[in-house]
Amino acid sequence: MADTHPVDASDLEPVDKSALKVSDQVAIEIIDMNKWYGQFHVLRDINLTVRRGERIVIAGPSGSGKSTLIRCINRLEEHQKGKIIVDGVELTSDLKNIDKVRSEVGMVFQHFNLFPHLTILENCTLAPIWVRKVPKKEAEETAMHYLRKVKIPEQALKYPGQLSGGQQQRVAIARSLCMKPRIMLFDEPTSALDPEMIKEVLDTMIELAEEGMTMLCVTHEMGFAQAVANRVIFMDQGQIVEQNEPREFFNNPRNERTKLFLSQILGH
Amino acid sequence: MDDVAWTRTEMLGPEAPPASAVGIVGWMRANLFSTWLNVILTVAALGAIWLLASHIVPFFAHSVWNASSYSECREIVARTWGEGASGACLAVIRERWKQFFFGFYPADYYWRPTLAFILMFVALAPVLFSSLPRKMLWFSAIFPGVAYWLLWGGSIFFPIAIYLGFVAGYVAFRVAERGPSFLPPLAAAVVTIVWWLFIAGPLANLLPDIGLPAVQSKQFGGFMLSMTIGVTGIAFSLPLGVLLALGRRSDMLFVKWISVGFIEFIRGVPLITLLLVASFLLNIFMPPGTNFDIILRVIIMVTLFAAAYMAEVIRGGLAALPRGQYEGADSLGLNYWQATRLVIMPQALKISIPGIVNTFIGLFKDTTLVAIIGLLDPVGLITSIRANSAWNGIVWELYGFVGFMFFICCFGMSRYSQYLERRLRTDRH
Ligand SMILES: Nc1ncnc2c1ncn2[C@@H]1O[C@H](COP(=O)(O)OP(=O)(O)OP(=O)(O)O)[C@@H](O)[C@H]1O
Ligand SMILES: [Mg+2]
Numbered sequence: 001m002a003d004t005h006p007v008d009a010s011d012l013e014p015v016d017k018s019a020l021k022v023s024d025q026v027a028i029e030i031i032d033m034n035k036w037y038g039q040f041h042v043l044r045d046i047n048l049t050v051r052r053g054e055r056i057v058i059a060g061p062s063g064s065g066k067s068t069l070i071r072c073i074n075r076l077e078e079h080q081k082g083k084i085i086v087d088g089v090e091l092t093s094d095l096k097n098i099d100k101v102r103s104e105v106g107m108v109f110q111h112f113n114l115f116p117h118l119t120i121l122e123n124c125t126l127a128p129i130w131v132r133k134v135p136k137k138e139a140e141e142t143a144m145h146y147l148r149k150v151k152i153p154e155q156a157l158k159y160p161g162q163l164s165g166g167q168q169q170r171v172a173i174a175r176s177l178c179m180k181p182r183i184m185l186f187d188e189p190t191s192a193l194d195p196e197m198i199k200e201v202l203d204t205m206i207e208l209a210e211e212g213m214t215m216l217c218v219t220h221e222m223g224f225a226q227a228v229a230n231r232v233i234f235m236d237q238g239q240i241v242e243q244n245e246p247r248e249f250f251n252n253p254r255n256e257r258t259k260l261f262l263s264q265i266l267g268h
Numbered sequence: 269m270d271d272v273a274w275t276r277t278e279m280l281g282p283e284a285p286p287a288s289a290v291g292i293v294g295w296m297r298a299n300l301f302s303t304w305l306n307v308i309l310t311v312a313a314l315g316a317i318w319l320l321a322s323h324i325v326p327f328f329a330h331s332v333w334n335a336s337s338y339s340e341c342r343e344i345v346a347r348t349w350g351e352g353a354s355g356a357c358l359a360v361i362r363e364r365w366k367q368f369f370f371g372f373y374p375a376d377y378y379w380r381p382t383l384a385f386i387l388m389f390v391a392l393a394p395v396l397f398s399s400l401p402r403k404m405l406w407f408s409a410i411f412p413g414v415a416y417w418l419l420w421g422g423s424i425f426f427p428i429a430i431y432l433g434f435v436a437g438y439v440a441f442r443v444a445e446r447g448p449s450f451l452p453p454l455a456a457a458v459v460t461i462v463w464w465l466f467i468a469g470p471l472a473n474l475l476p477d478i479g480l481p482a483v484q485s486k487q488f489g490g491f492m493l494s495m496t497i498g499v500t501g502i503a504f505s506l507p508l509g510v511l512l513a514l515g516r517r518s519d520m521l522f523v524k525w526i527s528v529g530f531i532e533f534i535r536g537v538p539l540i541t542l543l544l545v546a547s548f549l550l551n552i553f554m555p556p557g558t559n560f561d562i563i564l565r566v567i568i569m570v571t572l573f574a575a576a577y578m579a580e581v582i583r584g585g586l587a588a589l590p591r592g593q594y595e596g597a598d599s600l601g602l603n604y605w606q607a608t609r610l611v612i613m614p615q616a617l618k619i620s621i622p623g624i625v626n627t628f629i630g631l632f633k634d635t636t637l638v639a640i641i642g643l644l645d646p647v648g649l650i651t652s653i654r655a656n657s658a659w660n661g662i663v664w665e666l667y668g669f670v671g672f673m674f675f676i677c678c679f680g681m682s683r684y685s686q687y688l689e690r691r692l693r694t695d696r697h
Contacts, residue, residue: 074598074599076595076598076599095448095449095603095604099601099602099603100601102598102599102600102601103600103601104601105599106599107595107599109592109595109596109599111590111592112592113592113593113595113596113599114596115593115596115597115611115615116615116694117614117615117618117692117694126600126602126610126611127600127601127602130602130606130610131600131601131602131606159694160694161694162694175600176599176600179600179601
């Protein structure tokens with residue numbers, strides 16, 4: 001956990017959580033899902049229902065299967081047992097369904113995964129143009145809109161390699177948003193960043209939450225979890241060990257593993 | 269201990285560097301005479317250059333352009349520069365240059381390969397330089413047909429019928445697009461090949477024979493032949509190599525096995541044996557009476573050979589890409605072919621530029637191997653010129669000339685690749 005830089009909830013823009021509505025509609029449904037890497041049972045009997053507008057933070061020790069879980073949701077990893085239903089579409093080996101789900105689900109990675117041979121603007125317009133068949137001009141306007149939103153419109157014509165880590169991650173968020181996704185997945189979006197850049201990325205994510213985006217976020221930023229999440233899920237050894245709303249989760253952890261984890265991550 | 273604390277009160281302005289660090293003297297001091305070892309190496313290198321120059325410069329300074337045989341050349345050199353002087357007998361090149369460039373192509377039609385050569389640059393320009401208008405790529409696309417027609421002549425409808433094969437393939441691709449993702453390329457390939465094998469020929473024969481007088485492949489020779497084989501091989505080995513490299517990494521076992529088998533087989537066999545197969549054995553397998561053009565056979569072999577190497581070079585580029593690039597493309601919903609074409613290949617090819625150009629250069633030089641199966645490329649021509657009693661014994665001038673011409677082409681490719689690497693660098697500007 002040496003690479004985490006907890007940001008205090010007080011550093012972040014205050015969020016009025018009561019204003020964030022969670023609807024009754026189901027966005028993601030995971031039923032008895034299991035996954036193996038060869039003989040290794042990484043995910044065991046995962047059951048999870050995410051409603052539209054929910055902001056879920058997934059925490060847990062290294063190797064507990066957090067990344068694997070959210071990568072299963074857009075089928076970057078294949079599950080072997082159980083069901084994953086995203087936006088009413090069940091993920092099977094049907095490629096058409098997979099591409100459909102992926103175009104509805106945005107994903108932000110720890111290492112940004114921007115395309116270094118394309119400019120920032122081209123990074124943002126690539127998928128809308130080719131997947132959504134949006135005209136180039138319109139795609140560029142949308143891209144500029146989201147680049148303004150993540151506060152880097154002036155970098156549009158540069159290449160990713162010329163930007164700082166925090167800027168690159170904000171571009172990655174904008175790139176996902178350009179597809180107008182209904183769900184966003186974040187896999188440790190800030191853990192490859194220097195401390196002073198973490199806040200700018202978290203602020204962007206908070207803004208997104210305030211707009212009602214359904215978000216699943218693997219992160220060690222407990223300040224962010226407290227400020228934004230309406231549910232924290234704790235994983236260990238491939239299982240969901242505990243889930244609760246953030247205040248309860250942090251103040252009254254019930255499982256021994258959760259207590260140990262929280263004491264390690266919060267008790268400086 | 270108040271001398272520990274210290275603040276600068278005035279900032280320093282920039283100054284010019286000292287004279288010993290700039291200018292030619294500074295450069296020489298830094299690069300040629302910086303240490304004793306460097307001094308010794310510099311002196312030794314100058315000595316070696318002097319030694320080479322003292323032999324080469326007189327050889328060319330004494331060169332003879334007007335003579336009709338090697339012995340006459342030597343007489344002229346001896347007469348003008350004294351007994352024992354060396355001099356290049358460039359008269360042989362003056363006499364045979366047309367042969368070197370065009371082989372035995374009919375002299376009346378020299379304009380055809382020349383025009384094809386010039387148009388080649390027009391076709392290459394938009395491919396090589398992205399600042400040119402993209403519309404020019406249309407000419408690049410039809411250039412192979414135009415060049416074929418100019419070189420071999422015959423009915424204009426034959427290349428057109430071949431091109432229609434691509435159209436048929438494209439239609440098949442679009443029709444099959446509703447199926448699983450492996451189907452469109454497969455359908456396109458099958459339809460195109462069937463069209464070429466069974467429809468293109470009869471179709472062209474049905475249409476009136478409008479075109480240029482035909483020229484036989486056996487009349488081809490010299491640099492024109494090297495260029496034809498080399499450029500075609502280069503143009504086709506790259507896409508084929510890309511497909512093989514993708515095939516080798518495919519999840520579909522069948523595709524993977526075919527690609528691996530092809531690459532390993534072709535790489536494991538010397539090119540010369542493939543050429544011998546092309547020249548002698550293929551006819552045994554063909555139905556009697558079919559006339560499968562020898563140059564076409566050679567081009568196919570050279571292309572397959574280079575494509576196997578190309579595939580491995582590109583596989584290296586693919587392997588060097590971080591997995592995050594595939595995941596980034598996948599997570600945006602791009603399908604396999606879109607991700608490959610828009611995200612993966614541009615980067616993999618960029619990484620592979622040095623290896624790709626290496627393969628191109630190797631392929632171009634390997635075209636001289638066709639001399640062994642009796643085609644009169646420049647090296648084949650040298651053998652036949654030296655067999656002529658007038659030029660018996662001449663060596664340096666001919667091989668030097670051919671070597672020099674190849675050097676220009678290969679050096680040009682090498683320089684271009686360096687330019688391209690610089691231009692495609694996006695990490696710092
Ligand atoms: N491709 C793979 N093949 C085999 N095992 C894998 C693979 N990917 C991950 N694992 C293993 O699966 C387990 C879960 O990995 P995962 O990346 O989901 O953990 P994580 O909770 O995201 O950890 P971290 O906090 O370090 O990112 C780990 O033990 C890891 O070693
Ligand atoms: Mg992880």
